[in-house]
Amino acid sequence: MTELLSSAQMRAIEQEAIQSGAATGLDLMERAGKGVVDAVLAAWPALAADPHRAVVLCGPGNNGGDGFVIARLLRAMGWTVRLHLFGDPARMPEDARHNHDLWAAEDPVLALDAATVFTGPRPDVWIDAVFGIGLSRPVPGEVAQVLDADAMAAWEQSHGIRRVAVDCPSGLNLDTGMIASDTDAPEPSGKAGRATMNTVDLTVTFHSPKPGHYLAKGPILCGEVRAVDIGLSDTAPERRSIMEEPDPERIRLVEPVFRGRAIEPRTWLKSVMAKPGKAGHKFDFGHVMVFAGGVGQGGAGRLAARAALRTGAGLVTVLCPPAALIENACQLDAIMLRALKEDVPLDDVADARVTGFCMGPGMGVTPRTRKLVQEALARRAGPRHRRDPVVVLDADALSSFAEDPASLFPRTHARTILTPHEGEFERLFPDLGSSQRQGRSKVDVVREAARRAGCIILLKGVDTVIANPEGGASVHVAAYGREAPWLATAGAGDVLAGMIAGLAATQASAGLLSVAELAVYLHVECARRFGPGLISEDLPEQLPQVFCELGL
Numbered sequence: 380m381t382e383l384l385s386s387a388q389m390r391a392i393e394q395e396a397i398q399s400g401a402a403t404g405l406d407l408m409e410r411a412g413k414g415v416v417d418a419v420l421a422a423w424p425a426l427a428a429d430p431h432r433a434v435v436l437c438g439p440g441n442n443g444g445d446g447f448v449i450a451r452l453l454r455a456m457g458w459t460v461r462l463h464l465f466g467d468p469a470r471m472p473e474d475a476r477h478n479h480d481l482w483a484a485e486d487p488v489l490a491l492d493a494a495t496v497f498t499g500p501r502p503d504v505w506i507d508a509v510f511g512i513g514l515s516r517p518v519p520g521e522v523a524q525v526l527d528a529d530a531m532a533a534w535e536q537s538h539g540i541r542r543v544a545v546d547c548p549s550g551l552n553l554d555t556g557m558i559a560s561d562t563d564a565p566e567p568s569g570k571a572g573r574a575t576m577n578t579v580d581l582t583v584t585f586h587s588p589k590p591g592h593y594l595a596k597g598p599i600l601c602g603e604v605r606a607v608d609i610g611l612s613d614t615a616p617e618r619r620s621i622m623e624e625p626d627p628e629r630i631r632l633v634e635p636v637f638r639g640r641a642i643e644p645r646t647w648l649k650s651v652m653a654k655p656g657k658a659g660h661k662f663d664f665g666h667v668m669v670f671a672g673g674v675g676q677g678g679a680g681r682l683a684a685r686a687a688l689r690t691g692a693g694l695v696t697v698l699c700p701p702a703a704l705i706e707n708a709c710q711l712d713a714i715m716l717r718a719l720k721e722d723v724p725l726d727d728v729a730d731a732r733v734t735g736f737c738m739g740p741g742m743g744v745t746p747r748t749r750k751l752v753q754e755a756l757a758r759r760a761g762p763r764h765r766r767d768p769v770v771v772l773d774a775d776a777l778s779s780f781a782e783d784p785a786s787l788f789p790r791t792h793a794r795t796i797l798t799p800h801e802g803e804f805e806r807l808f809p810d811l812g813s814s815q816r817q818g819r820s821k822v823d824v825v826r827e828a829a830r831r832a833g834c835i836i837l838l839k840g841v842d843t844v845i846a847n848p849e850g851g852a853s854v855h856v857a858a859y860g861r862e863a864p865w866l867a868t869a870g871a872g873d874v875l876a877g878m879i880a881g882l883a884a885t886q887a888s889a890g891l892l893s894v895a896e897l898a899v900y901l902h903v904e905c906a907r908r909f910g911p912g913l914i915s916e917d918l919p920e921q922l923p924q925v926f927c928e929l930g931l
């Protein structure tokens with residue numbers, strides 16, 4: 380997993396390097412500027428063949444300082460560079476000021492406003508070095524107008540201009556992935572309100588990517604993200620083992636990368652999953668019970684059950700009300716089926732060998748659902764097992780506690796995972812819901828929710844965030860080449876719940892958060908493998924091929 384560094388962590392690492400004498404601030408800025416130029420030429424090799432034209436937009440801090448280095452390096456390659464500055468050079472930080480002076484000794488520093496920028500000739504490359512990790516408030520009006528998505532239309536064939544952001548598209552908050560919206564920017568038309576931000580083709584960041592590249596608007600705005608090495612070392616390196624739970628101080632990105640290097644996906648899968656390479660009988664790989672709804676309401680539970688079985692659980696049983704037995708029996712083969720009468724306790728049907736419960740999809744928002752959830756959460760490890768059964772709560776199992784979430788949280792435990800979408804999340808944590816976040820990052824609110832609930836929370840989305848009560852957090856994003864728009868389909872969440880239950884119930888030695896990370900990744904891989912036309916029934920059926928392609 381790649382570790383995503385907050386602005387504060389990035390600053391601390393930079394300061395440590397400077398204070399230890401490993402590098403000066405100027406060294407780092409020079410390496411950052413050179414890293415951007417190298418990344419641009421690597422992305423578009425044709426640009427290296429002969430000199431081109433660039434516009435470089437610089438801001439008042441060190442992001443702007445990087446911009447001055449980039450402008451100087453391009454100039455040295457024979458490029459024609461127009462440089463625009465927002466801010467007062469006299470107030471720039473020392474290193475940025477130094478690079479300003481190097482540029483200004485030979486070439487003009489132009490004003491950064493739409494009239495000045497867009498009357499110049501069309502550039503081949505556009506470099507945005509206005510604000511980076513130091514963005515502290517909404518982007519001022521004159522800058523917002525230049526960065527507006529439509530502004531470039533002032534040039535002919537503006538779509539052919541290569542747009543590059545230094546650290547981030549200016550205005551994007553690198554901790555949250557959000558854009559401050561209460562800008563004082565008047566639109567060119569004079570209307571109040573925020574201009575729409577330009578998306579770039581390439582974002583070049585330093586040392587390590589930041590959460591804002593992956594959360595919320597980040598993936599929409601950043602194009603491709605490249606992190607370049609500027610010679611910083613991290614004193615808190617990644618955890619020793621790939622399946623270790625994340626460092627509570629850090630956020631990690633779910634991908635087959637470990638300690639900065641891409642690894643064979645199968646190494647990751649084998650470290651998290653119980654089944655590959657092990658001999659055993661079906662009870663060695665767990666028994667998952669999936670609760671289905673009443674007559675006509677069983678599809679969601681069946682989808683989850685199929686996903687649990689395909690991920691490797693030894694046995695999967697669907698539990699349903701007696702009236703729905705025939706409906707389910709007509710549709711299930713390898714999956715077992717039991718009726719659970721209204722007044723019968725869970726213990727009557729679930730023996731000590733059950734290692735996982737998947738609850739919620741199609742169950743109905745009812746007192747009976749609440750009761751069953753409470754019973755499942757009260758179950759403890761059987762004599763043959765080290766750990767309590769995993770309890771995956773999704774959909775109606777969550778909404779059944781909307782009136783009184785506080786009655787759920789004393790019962791949830793370390794082997795519980797709640798898998799809400801935004802609506803369900805808001806029902807359980809009204810003050811943390813998307814309408815109440817007010818600039819707090821999705822990671823922060825999911826961490827807070829996990830702490831409150833005392834269990835793992837997985838908040839679904841294009842950017843899925845998973846957190847444990849200790850503060851460990853992961854982000855998985857279906858973007859940057861892993862887009863999965865066909866996953867926005869009814870039942871996809873039920874399948875994910877089943878995948879998590881299936882993987883966790885197999886008695887894998889990895890912790891539940893690691894299991895959830897892998898399940899989210901596999902879920903997206905299944906959707907991508909199937910592609911257009913995907914419906915939820917297709918997802919579990921992709922697993923065998925996905926496992927095979929990932930090297931199992």
Ligand SMILES: NC(=O)C1=CN([C@@H]2O[C@H](COP(=O)(O)OP(=O)(O)OC[C@H]3O[C@@H](n4cnc5c(N)ncnc54)[C@H](OP(=O)(O)O)[C@@H]3O)[C@@H](O)[C@H]2O)[C@@H](O)CC1
Nearest residue numbers: 393408411440441442510511512513514515516517518546
């Ligand atoms: N850390 C590292 O390891 C390395 C960092 N490097 C680079 O440094 C960048 C961080 O530099 P930075 O800290 O100077 O912040 P930056 O983004 O330039 O902005 C601060 C300035 O903008 C101003 N300002 C902010 N918002 C504003 C607004 N809305 N409207 C108006 N003004 C606003 C703010 O003013 P203030 O808030 O202080 O009033 C201040 O003047 C980082 O992104 C990377 O590119 C690399 O060189 C190498 C290694």
Ligand SMILES: [K+]
Nearest residue numbers: 507509510547
């Ligand atoms: K920038």
